[in-house]
Structure formats: structure tokens, C-alpha cells
Amino acid sequence: MPTIKTRFAPSPTGDLHIGGLRTALYNYLFAKKNNGKFILRIEDTDRARFKEGSVETILTGLKWVGIKADGKIVYQSSRTDIYKKYAEQLTAENKAYRCFCSVEILNKIREEQVKKGNPAKYDRRCLELSKEEIEEKIKKNNPYVVRLIIPDGKTKFKDLIRENVEFNNKEIDDQVLLKSDGYPTYHLANVIDDHLMKISHVIRAEEWLPSTPKHIILYEYFGWKPPEFAHIPMVLAPDKSKLSKRHGAMGVLEFKNQGYLPEAIINFLAFLGWNPGDNREIFSMQELIEEFSIDKVQKGGAIFNMEKLNWINGQYIRRLDTDKLVELCIPYLKKTKLITTKINKEYVEKIVVLQKDRLKKVSDIIEFSDFFFKEKMEYDKDLLKWKNMDDRELKNILEKISEIFSGVPEKDFTKEKLEPILKSEAAKVGDNGKVFWPLRVALSGKKASPGPLEIAEILGKEMCTRRLKMAIKQI
């Protein structure tokens, strides 16, 4: 059996986004599942759209999620001679021709075709040019492109996901292969490279399906065996359109910055269009490699569902070692200047343990735990009141708690020791909420937080006493 070889071929026009990452993932999973190779090729043939730094972004993104490419990275921009040579070969064999038409003329032709209800195709007027005319134009340095001659007939191919697909060649435009700047278009470079690099399976997004016949024709012209094709469904925005920046689609590194875990992203993305056929939901990369199969890939597009990503991410956060989670949390706390002096790892660790179950993403640690680091609490005094408590009752209870706290020695200032005392106090007023709610708000300043005694233990006696005092002063 020939070696399985797939590739991810992004163009460096911006961030690596979710859709692209999933394409990379499926290629990677398929290759690894079949003991094959997965390679990375940078399709940087569009000089106008090239964005500085995006190759680095793509590379760090892939590295972050654990997708490793085999072999060297190929840059198409360094291979223009190869593409040019093949374009010339096609031209010499009358499988392609030079076209000198201007963009204006081209647009006009297309417009007229559409008006007539025809496919928007070029009318091949440059195919009529005589040898002399062509030579003269070249001599005069007239810019030209090289176009593929689409033959008559039909082009059929078998897609691994969509089965048989058929196009009538009449509908297909004479594709530009070589641009007037000497760079190849995707179609030419892609086919040549896939062949030269012995790619066995082309797994790419569905948006490429309509141009596949052009590629097949190219393979035929060159006398090469085409690879297998698998056109995977697209990742959609909530409005079902192609996911783009317009929808606030984030780059992979932005997910990283927000505190999503790479394992969660991978797990989530794998399930966007694929699933193992049973009820399991949580999969590691290794498990995905073992289970992945291209024929279980969905045909229809999948909407990117942030809620589910959050859930999966929460699952992974809960499974993380506390040490590791502490390491991940610290940069966020630092960045927001919540940690100003030196880091007290022990202190942060206690907080992280407390918040672990609550985090959807690591960055949540900031808004969930800011009160552990702040001196001043800011909250509405009415928040201190449990149900229909009045000022007087509230003041009494806070003073009572304060009194109780002062009677507890510092070493006994733990949840374990404090709980029975406060519970018995609560029993006197007949409602746990009357004691615990005001205390919790006084300590955290929030309407939602971990339990007051867990907080108290971490904050320590002195700080708790101060916060109670501040609360009482407000009433």
C-alpha cells in the first residue's frame, strides 16, 4: 500500500482561524491514523494579500495545539521557476494559452455572459491570436496570463465524503494558471506541488469542490494520477454563512490568550463535523488519531458553537493538575495587576483550588477572584442584605460575626473550625442565609462567589475583620 501523505496548505494572509485549524486537524488525524505523513506547505503566491507575520502566527498556532508537521515546510514563493516551467509546457502542448486581455475587458465579458443567463466565462478571444500576434505582443512587453484550456466533455471524480461528483466542462472557465506577475495561481501551484510532494489525499474545505474539476483536468494534462479528494464541510458562523472576521471569528492564538486549553480546542474542533459514532465526548489527540475515519465526516456545514467549546474547556480545566492550572492563572493575574508585588504561589494555589470548578476559561480567574487581591471592595450596600433584611438586622449580624471572629485564635481560623460556630449562630436566627450571605458579600463584594468560609480561610483573620468593619461602616 502506498504511503498516506496529507498536507495543510494555508496562505499567509492573516491569522490561523478555527476553520483552517480544523482542516489541518483532519489532515493530521487522517495521516497519523494511517501511519502516514503530514506536511505543511505555505501557499504564498498572492503578493497582494500577503500579511507580514502570519506564517509565524500559523506556525505557533499549530505548535500550540500539538499538530506537528513532518519534514520541511515548503514555501511556494520559492518555487516559481517550477510552476513557470510547467505552465510553459502546457502552453507548448496547446493545453494552455496566453491571454492579454485587461481586467476591464474581462469584467465586461463576464457581465455580458451573466446578462444572457450564461456562466460567467472568458470568451477565449486570445485563443484566436496567431503566432505572430502573440510574438509581437510579447515583444512589446504586453502583460499576459496563462489560461488553461478546458476541454469538452464532463469531469467526474469520486470524493471520499461526497461520493460521485460530476461537472459539465461547458460550465468551467479557462482558469488562469499563471498571473501576469509571474506567480502561479492556487490551481497550478497546488496541483504541481501535490504531485511532486506525492500527496495521496487532499483533504480541504468544501469551498474547493467547484474548482476540483480544473485540478483533475490539470492532472490529466500532465499525465499524473490525481490524489484522493475529501471535501470537508465548512465551519459556519451562527448565521450559517462562512465564518469570517466579520463575525468576530477569533484567531487560534486569541483562544489561547483567553485561556482556552489546546486539548479542548482540538477535542471541540474534531467534533465539528465528525464523531466516533457513540456517546463519548472527551477525546485526547491520541484517541482521536486512533478513532478518526474520514467516512464518518459529516456532509453539511457546522456552526461554531462557543457554548459547547466553553463546556469542553471547563471539563479540561477540571482535569488539569492544580500546579499546572496555577501556572496558567498567574500570567492573567499579573497582567491585570492583581498581583503587584511578588507572587505568593501558595496563596494563588488556594484560590485556584477554590475556583477550579467554576472556570470556563483560564482568564475567568480574574473576575472570579479579584477580591482576593484588592484592598477595597466596591459594592452596593443593599447587596449585603439577605432577602428582606433591614439595616438594623444586617448591622447586628455583621457585628455579631465580627465579634465571633475576634474570639477565634488565628490558627483556628479555618472553615472547619468556623463552620459549627456560625451554624449555631445561624440556628438562633433560624436561617443560614441571614448569616452566610452578608458575610459572603462583605468578604467578596460579589453576588456570586465561592462559599464565605472558604474565602475567609484564605483571606485570613485580619483581612476578614477589616472587611467586616468596612461593611458595617457602610450601613
Added chain:
RNA sequence: GGCCCCAUCGUCUAGCCUGGUCCAGGACACCACGCUUUCAAUGUGGUAACUCGGGUUCAAAUCCCGAUGGGGCUACCA
């Protein structure tokens, strides 16, 4: 406009190939209850879908045709 692809709960999906076991299963979200001092986590339960219309068949979510809807492509972008 032309061509292509697709179509199961709000979302991701199982089931479809090999029709009956499906008054359609799971997950997220949502709702309720339990735990409980709030939030979370967790447990239990619940609401919720085969786009429509024709065939084929004893029987169709599953096969066929059509309609409708959605998406993509239609660049000297990828």
C-alpha cells in the same frame, strides 16, 4: 444570473449505505427538582427534531423524484 454541495431537537450530532428493533438516541444550551448560605460543580427528571410534496414498499428518518430552504463557487484570492 449560472453551476455545485447540503438538509434529524436552538446548536453539535447518532441512526440512513445493508428499509421494520426509532411515537428517533447522546451532548451543549435551556427549564425543574435534589444538594445548598449565593455561584459553580454534581445527581435526577423535563421541553425540544426526521423541511415539504409525491412515489417505491406490507413497512421509509432511512431508497427514488420534485419542490423549498441554506451554503459555496462563479478573481490575474486562496
